[in-house]
Amino acid sequence: METIADFEVQYSQFLDPEGKPSADIPALATDTEKLLDMYRLMTVTRVFDTKAINLQRTGKLGTYASCLGHEAAHVGIAAAMRPDDVLAPSYREYGAMLCRGVTMTEILLYWGGDERGSDYAGPRNDFPMCVPIATQCLHAAGAAMAFQLRGEDRCAVSINGDGGTSEGAFYEAMNIAGARKLPVVFMVVNNKWAISLPIEMQTASKTLAQKAVAAGIPGIQVDGNDIIAVRHWVERALERARNGEGACLIEAVTYRLSDHTTADDSSRYRKQEEVEAARTVEPLIRIRQYLMDLGVWDKKKETKLLNDAAAKVDAAVEKYLHTPKPDIESMFDHMYAQWPEQLEEQRQHAIRYGGTNGDSHG
Amino acid sequence: METIADFEVQYSQFLDPEGKPSADIPALATDTEKLLDMYRLMTVTRVFDTKAINLQRTGKLGTYASCLGHEAAHVGIAAAMRPDDVLAPSYREYGAMLCRGVTMTEILLYWGGDERGSDYAGPRNDFPMCVPIATQCLHAAGAAMAFQLRGEDRCAVSINGDGGTSEGAFYEAMNIAGARKLPVVFMVVNNKWAISLPIEMQTASKTLAQKAVAAGIPGIQVDGNDIIAVRHWVERALERARNGEGACLIEAVTYRLSDHTTADDSSRYRKQEEVEAARTVEPLIRIRQYLMDLGVWDKKKETKLLNDAAAKVDAAVEKYLHTPKPDIESMFDHMYAQWPEQLEEQRQHAIRYGGTNGDSHG
Amino acid sequence: MAEVTLIDALTMAMAWELEHDPSVVVLGEDVGVNGGVFRATAGLQKKFGVDRVQDTPLAEGMIAGISIGMAAQGMRPIAEIQFMGFIYPTVDQIINHAGRMRNRTRGRLTCPMVLRAPFGGGIHAPEHHSESTEAMFAHMPGIRVVIPSSPTRAYGLLLAAIRDPDPVVFLEPKRIYRLNKQDVEDNGKALPMDVCYILREGSDITVVTWGAMTFETLKAVDQLARKGIRCEVIDLTTISPIDYETILESVQKTGRLVIVHEAARTCGVGAEIAAIVAEKGIYDLQGPIRRVTGYDVVMPLFRREMDYMPSVGKIIDVIQESLED
Amino acid sequence: MAEVTLIDALTMAMAWELEHDPSVVVLGEDVGVNGGVFRATAGLQKKFGVDRVQDTPLAEGMIAGISIGMAAQGMRPIAEIQFMGFIYPTVDQIINHAGRMRNRTRGRLTCPMVLRAPFGGGIHAPEHHSESTEAMFAHMPGIRVVIPSSPTRAYGLLLAAIRDPDPVVFLEPKRIYRLNKQDVEDNGKALPMDVCYILREGSDITVVTWGAMTFETLKAVDQLARKGIRCEVIDLTTISPIDYETILESVQKTGRLVIVHEAARTCGVGAEIAAIVAEKGIYDLQGPIRRVTGYDVVMPLFRREMDYMPSVGKIIDVIQESLED
């Protein structure tokens, strides 16, 4: 027997849960402005998330998927991207979306049952949130193909969860990206759970990073609670992609501290102790500590940040709550460049009965 | 950075293209009766294949997918299986099907446009030939799950081509098989081409065996022109599976010496030299030589085998050509356990017009 | 006898069959420990174990494909797809394999599986969680499509679907999962598929509907009853194959037909019913066949979803219009 | 002007658009070096290079998904699916993304893609190679479905489909790929979608059909013409959205309607046409609306496929029956 191929999966962490460097820190970690920006956004994201859950509880928002505990993974990904790159997220990566310039009001509108939430004023080319799991991996590959064909210096990034790595579309996307050396980065945010299915029951592969081997592209596992690790490796992957070296898979290991969504009750299927243990290694603690150890952060700044964040979130919520319902016609008028004449009767019918059939909030 | 997982892909060959042992030969290769049986079947398969192509050329068969050059891979797989295992093939593995007990007449009926070709008198539980690429991998996984649930000592084997490894279903099947330790073996017969797409353009993964890494199951590449290697490793994989150790992926590397099907013209997209080169390493030469070197085979036996094969094939063809068309009603009567009463009008309509709308051969 | 909701009745039916037929297996995403996102399988894994009630990885095509493989080898899988918006990765397996396993092997291998999925809007669900595309499955030969609209029918029809020797796509109107309760005896008695259920007898007009829309329709009809209008309400129930005899008989009596469904209008199942009556019952008709349906648009997110749906008001108006013909 | 077959006309249209619009890309299995298994893309890669005419790995869901990704980022992909029997892995991407990208982003991102696929039976093809499931796509909001039935329409409609700012499923009746030739000027002129094409004018009965069945229908109608029966033959052409005005006008004139399609009957597109006429044109009808269709069975393997299909004889009989109403 002859060995004809071999592979290694590496793991990277720079900051340990206490915020102490656990490896030679990369250049990025010495740029305190970058770190502070990211930390602030992580905090804002968490404040936003808490508020959104409250809005749902009080009947002012629909079902909502919390991002609690994912802030480093989400912000780290987007912070590594350039504005004219394109993101194809799934449905809970608010840290990434906010970093890309999506507004909180837009996110709330989406979960509040209003399509205008996906009409981002900021990142006009980013894909909207994607509910059908792993389908967006193919959109990212397609976007990357467009960039490659046009000779543009741009990359696409998709994000899906651990659960999404069981879907065929995930592998198909990696395979075409490998075959064509597409400028795309596939992010898997492994938060250990796909609703009630723990990662061990999803797959026999010990890491999700190794799934890259099937596509002949590099795969790496990083500590998804360490924003330095996430951003560093996404930056490296994007650099490779821009150099024409093709796609990468990055697995960011984190934990879903919340229920799956506000419609879920995770106490049915997982132990509180597991959640508590995960809380001690969550991503905000360590970067905050690191910044404090660097002497660039303190209690006062923290208080001010929290206050500012609350104000920002409140303003966004106000704007959301005061957004009138979309017009009835809007359900027709964006279906095609032009609504077909022969279907105009349906549109008129809807307008005639507008608002007569119960009502959703607002 | 820490290495958290590593993988190797091994390659195995026992007989080189000249029929000389290239590695310590396994027990199987010393059992000349087994080898002779397999060699005879490979030869019969080739005679059958040649005849089928002729039938198509003379308008007596529909489009047909030749198995020329795949005989070792196909026969080797089935020879390793037990009768009560289940095979889920794709559409050109006649060597495997004949070994399982499917008749040549059945295969001809299938390609001759008659559903009865899939109603095997022999292996009643084997899946029929499968055209939608890679979908059968999931059927094999499901069959394996049935065996596992019932505590039966049986395994399932699926076969797909290199092209099929680009389909999501292939990965989904491996993933569930890994997660559940299902008694299933996934065979990939890599004949280097998916119609006109060469393997290098299908994927960036250097071997197809390494795709197993994504599912956390073992993967191995074997010389698919070496029937000893194929049978040996499939036997080993089935043994593992029966021991509750779960699924395997085996890549058998061979070459499609024929056009994709009789409807294809491969000179459009590949060089004749490549085909000629592959012809020198094809699977019959080496096992024949090996048997001759062992002193258990000679010219005379070969001539007799070819004559017997031709007679067998001719008899099967005769039977095929004399099989009357299926009844009109048969297109209705196997749709449901019982054809729904409310659709009986359609059935009567078809019967009324039976045979009035042109005719297919025979 | 127990007062149960529609979803409880489904759980009861699965429990009965798991108990009585060792070849029955329940599988799907989150159906085990979690008991299903709608709790249709609540308690089943605890009672029957992880082999009989299995959580699967997240891959609908895989769920369908392994179910077919199992069914062909003698099991009776009941697979749950979490929402109809996620049923599309199963389409290839359902149309290319489930619906033709029996035919293409001339009965040698069969596919006695049930594919369950909640469908329909009106529960303020997120994007992709409110679709009604039963027509796609109704167009597939070899596939039965069944939709229950009451606890009693949910129980009896799910039993029938599981026991059927052929594949059944069993669609559950999630909006009425818990809308009302009925006394359902847990006696293992199946109800017949392939037939319509008449919910109200009447002689003025025939209204055919199914799923959650039976409720809107019954409300409309009850209001009209106060004006002395007697509507015959037919719950189609088995969407394919269609029991058109019952519909034709009704139209023969009433002379008028309205069809109500939540799915988009174009090529919805309503079209097939209209087409059948326009062929076989046209001389009984006193006026146009009308459809009250969802529009030919993507189901809007929830702030406008009710404006998409057929409402009691829309149904009443169309029935009244039809009566003026 | 060149005498070309339907498939030549498709090649011409793609070549024209590849030449004139740099955002157009052709992709699919075997479309490059091999020129497509039916040769629809023959010569295109040689002329426009491997970037513009791309061979993809074997994965239809992938082909659809990356096409959507490309289209949303400003390209105009023309994706080929080798046979309609293999189109089902695309269904998830087509219904859940292609058909709603514009709507869900309120027009921010759009999906100007074409999904081409040969469909239909009658060419002695292997299993899974002869299906007609246009109705499934016609039921999807936001998707246009177009079927050409002549070289001229193939050329003009494919150009229209490529240029359309929204997704088009473009289904090609492979049985008539090379059946006849027409003079088609390669002038880059598109033909209108969303309208029917009238193939024969007549006042006795309206026959609506599409795809390869236009040939069976015209043969039937020509035979009937010898008996003095004047049929109006309408080629539906755009399967969704349906130009029902043209159909209604014709029925107003003729009072009779027969629909012919190859797909299985139940929930086929014929049902939608019948339903529309049974609503909006019922008072014009002098008798039942009849359908001549494939049966509700799996397309048989080829020894019996012609018995599955609507034949000239079946069409003639139904038209004559209708004329007796």
Ligand SMILES: Cc1ncc(C[n+]2csc(CCOP(=O)(O)OP(=O)(O)O)c2C)c(N)n1
């Ligand atoms: C194709 C598909 N199937 C099922 C669902 C329902 N669903 C929503 S989220 C989810 C679990 C996803 O898990 P994972 O990919 O790990 O992402 P996470 O929610 O943990 O971020 C499921 C099953 C869906 N949205 N799409």
Ligand SMILES: Cc1ncc(C[n+]2csc(CCOP(=O)(O)OP(=O)(O)O)c2C)c(N)n1
């Ligand atoms: C899902 C699907 N897509 C496309 C096809 C058409 N097709 C038939 S065989 C083939 C190539 C298969 O290549 P491979 O998997 O390598 O098998 P081989 O024919 O070489 O044995 C294609 C594209 C198909 N049968 N199924």
Ligand SMILES: [Mg+2]
């Ligand atoms: Mg997860």
Ligand SMILES: [Mg+2]
């Ligand atoms: Mg191959």
